[in-house]
Amino acid sequence: MEDEKQYEQADADVRKRILESFERQGLMRHLDARITHIAPGRVRIVLPHRPEVTQQNGYFHAGATSAVADSAGGYAAFTLFPEDTDVLTVEYKINLLAPAVGDRIEAVGTVVKSGRTLTVCQLEVFGVQDDRHTLVAAGQQTLIRVNRTER
Template sequence: MDDLFAFGKSILAAQPFSQLIGAELTLFEPERAEISVLVRDDLKQQHGFVHGGVVSYLADNCLTYAGGSVLGDSVTSEYKINYVRPAIGEKLVAKAMVISSGKTQAVCDCKVFAIKDDNEVLVAVAQGTISKANKTS
């Protein structure tokens, strides 16, 4: 389990955009992943909420981590996100899990929470299909 988590952290460290926004892998185990980002002013939009692109990034990457935990090297084939309320807080946490998986793809869901004063508030839900990476294309 520790080897999987260490591997996951090395993958995140190799993603320049993840480093730019300060993403941190906090959980990576078979069928589950969690990624968090501390909220900064430069991640917000004009109304003071965390920008939807940051929320979407968290969902997308966390979905792929969950799927990759059962498939190995993976990429997102598709995903859909619903923003359910503004992302306001000190930190955002995405929590993803595998719903179903086969040899080459996994369907996963993700919930993104804003943390404020130690309370979690749901800000987005997402579902996606994660595919085993095809290194020949």
């Protein structure tokens, strides 16, 4: 796993915008997921192990794994978007490489290419037990920048 110290923290305004948006996500709140790192083009989300996010064998459910990966990539892209815009996922593909086990999983979204309209991100999910990180899922995602709408 890459050392995140090489990724500078996003500035305070970007961090505030990302965290405010994340707090409005009902699914992330329901899963008890938390953003733990915000850098320009890179976001990490942690999901603690709880029975509610597992499948029948006790592994993290693929749906929970995919959901935090999708959000990590989306917010990584969002760090590079202008203030008056928003982000939507166009598509993503995830490969489940190993059973997701551990005290938590950590999803990392990293921007590969940020465009005027579309942005492509790399997605990685790690199972974490103590300080040992095991890659359990990898994927790619395309996102679209849209004008912010009031709801």
